[in-house]
Amino acid sequence: MENLKYSYMTNMWGMIVDFPKIHDFNEWYAHDFGNAAYYLDWDKILKYYVCAGIKGIELMFYHVPYIRQFFGTLKDFADFAKERGIEQITGMFSVAVGSENPDKFDEVVNFNQVWIDALHELGGENLIIMPAGQYYGVGPLSEEQLRNAAAVMNEIGRRAADKGITACIHNEFWCAINLYDHEKFLEMTDPRYVSYCLDTAQLTIMGVDVVDFYDKYHDRVKGFHLKDTTFPNAPDDLRFAPGAEFADEGTRWFWELGAGVVDFKGLWNLMKNYNHRGWVTIETDGTPDPLASLLLSKWYIDHELSPIYK
Amino acid sequence: MKFGCSLEMVNMRISEPGFKHKLSKSYWVELYQLIAAAGFKGIEMPYNPFMTDGIAFNMGRSGMPINRYSIKTKYGSVREFVELLRESGIEEITGVHVSANDAMIEVMSTFRQPYHLFGLIEQAVLEAVEFLAECGGRTQVLSPTPEIGLADRLFGGGDRGYAPGFLARIAELVNRLGEAAAASGIRLSVRNEFWSLTRGGEIDAFLHQLDSRHVGYSPDLAHLAIADADPVEIVRRHKGRLSAVRFSDTFFRDVERNFEKPNPEIPVVGPQRVFCDLGDGRVDIAGVYRVLKESGYDGWVICESKKTLNVYKALLKMRWSVDHGFAKATRGA
Numbered sequence: 001m002e003n004l005k006y007s008y009m010t011n012m013w014g015m016i017v018d019f020p021k022i023h024d025f026n027e028w029y030a031h032d033f034g035n036a037a038y039y040l041d042w043d044k045i046l047k048y049y050v051c052a053g054i055k056g057i058e059l060m061f062y063h064v065p066y067i068r069q070f071f072g073t074l075k076d077f078a079d080f081a082k083e084r085g086i087e088q089i090t091g092m093f094s095v096a097v098g099s100e101n102p103d104k105f106d107e108v109v110n111f112n113q114v115w116i117d118a119l120h121e122l123g124g125e126n127l128i129i130m131p132a133g134q135y136y137g138v139g140p141l142s143e144e145q146l147r148n149a150a151a152v153m154n155e156i157g158r159r160a161a162d163k164g165i166t167a168c169i170h171n172e173f174w175c176a177i178n179l180y181d182h183e184k185f186l187e188m189t190d191p192r193y194v195s196y197c198l199d200t201a202q203l204t205i206m207g208v209d210v211v212d213f214y215d216k217y218h219d220r221v222k223g224f225h226l227k228d229t230t231f232p233n234a235p236d237d238l239r240f241a242p243g244a245e246f247a248d249e250g251t252r253w254f255w256e257l258g259a260g261v262v263d264f265k266g267l268w269n270l271m272k273n274y275n276h277r278g279w280v281t282i283e284t285d286g287t288p289d290p291l292a293s294l295l296l297s298k299w300y301i302d303h304e305l306s307p308i309y310k
Numbered sequence: 311m312k313f314g315c316s317l318e319m320v321n322m323r324i325s326e327p328g329f330k331h332k333l334s335k336s337y338w339v340e341l342y343q344l345i346a347a348a349g350f351k352g353i354e355m356p357y358n359p360f361m362t363d364g365i366a367f368n369m370g371r372s373g374m375p376i377n378r379y380s381i382k383t384k385y386g387s388v389r390e391f392v393e394l395l396r397e398s399g400i401e402e403i404t405g406v407h408v409s410a411n412d413a414m415i416e417v418m419s420t421f422r423q424p425y426h427l428f429g430l431i432e433q434a435v436l437e438a439v440e441f442l443a444e445c446g447g448r449t450q451v452l453s454p455t456p457e458i459g460l461a462d463r464l465f466g467g468g469d470r471g472y473a474p475g476f477l478a479r480i481a482e483l484v485n486r487l488g489e490a491a492a493a494s495g496i497r498l499s500v501r502n503e504f505w506s507l508t509r510g511g512e513i514d515a516f517l518h519q520l521d522s523r524h525v526g527y528s529p530d531l532a533h534l535a536i537a538d539a540d541p542v543e544i545v546r547r548h549k550g551r552l553s554a555v556r557f558s559d560t561f562f563r564d565v566e567r568n569f570e571k572p573n574p575e576i577p578v579v580g581p582q583r584v585f586c587d588l589g590d591g592r593v594d595i596a597g598v599y600r601v602l603k604e605s606g607y608d609g610w611v612i613c614e615s616k617k618t619l620n621v622y623k624a625l626l627k628m629r630w631s632v633d634h635g636f637a638k639a640t641r642g643a
Binding site: 114 | 363582
């Protein structure tokens, strides 16, 4: 039994995969003679994951209403995935926009309660939450605002725990909680209810050494989002710009594992030291070819990282 | 008659290699230039002020000019955005399109009561009118009802008995918004998708409730054809109140009654490809063009290849259709 199992975040092909299954390839091939029909449906995309040795998937919160509309129930979707070899919907990504504002406490918590319930129905285990809005227009947060945001995370965490789900902070490089206060924020939250999802590229771009961070906070880290970057320590003006994650010039922040500067081997050595177990999630944000990037990342894991720890 | 192009041909819901670039400003800046290169000097833009739904949230923080907020954050200001378009070769934003379905998604995303829909439609139209006035555009297009599948669920509880009262309230709202838009020098015009409560020939009765002084009609040919209406006849019947006529195409037949299901443009069973590039489908574009010519229509015709699988190829195909397709087919008529 291996310690690490691989999942994949499913918003990498587009904002959402719509069709459950394309029934007639030729309907899409006619007139265009292109490859579109290979990427339009869950049926094929789930099979690509399984062929790459990935047995779990993560969803975005906004996928939920559409999945209900297209599949009937969330359980129907989970069964659909299982039939194709996906063992578990491992997690879901959500947001806590407005958490710094005490007037929005109920609104933000109730918003996330919906996704806790949905994830429970899907059989998932990690609710991964961007803890505030984007930095532009919101940050920097005052001490009091950080405490408000931490209170929101604690309440979401308590409610998630009631359903057997772990709430995890996920720090984007463009979040209102950023380089200068993200550790303080983590320490403001209750470790009984709030864990951490370490996104290797987001933190590196923010200016954090992910190996040092994991060494310091390994007790809090429940999951990982794995991707690489060639742009460590991005300056404040880029991270704090409007819509910073979608670079105006179309350039990439994120790359396949091994194609950037993240010290994954150092991280794997620490995971071995701390005997980390469970799902870790591959992401391929920003790529023009998700299938190629998925396979390249998995190759790097299988051939460079798994010999260290698996 | 002038031919423009709709930015709604770019499918932001598609999953495909290269999709992520559509979220960057650079994709759109290049697209404006290529639209102009294809000979289209006017564009119609979608306008959605709501950003709670995750898909809308992502669009709002991308380079897609979906609302005032996205334009301000990515282009600086409305004035700078219009200047960029002009430098790209696009002379005019002909209009913007607001859909009541976006308001419905906001109702659902924020877990509000269904009756909030009407206020959100009003909010969206008024914001879009203000934006359009600043851009110098003239036509505010409105899809006045949400998808039947969602409206049935939220307003009808599975029974469509709510529809007459609902449409009467929508008509009252549209008339009020039409008057407000006119005060800004803008013409409000309604569009009826195949999934709308005003679908196909139902538009006749709905238009009858609207004040023709302030509210026009913007037929979308593919949507009319899918709703089993004859686009030529519909356009002829309402030739006196047309604006922003949408030339679009389809070979889809709605044999599974998708029009009354949620997400009707993404069928789960039966035929699944709803739209095709302009000129590839079964819509009698030439016939509609002939009616427009005969009636002396001198407004914008907005070409669209909705959800095209190749935006750049579709742009050139649309230009070919304008220069050599339906126009040539009607020569001498």
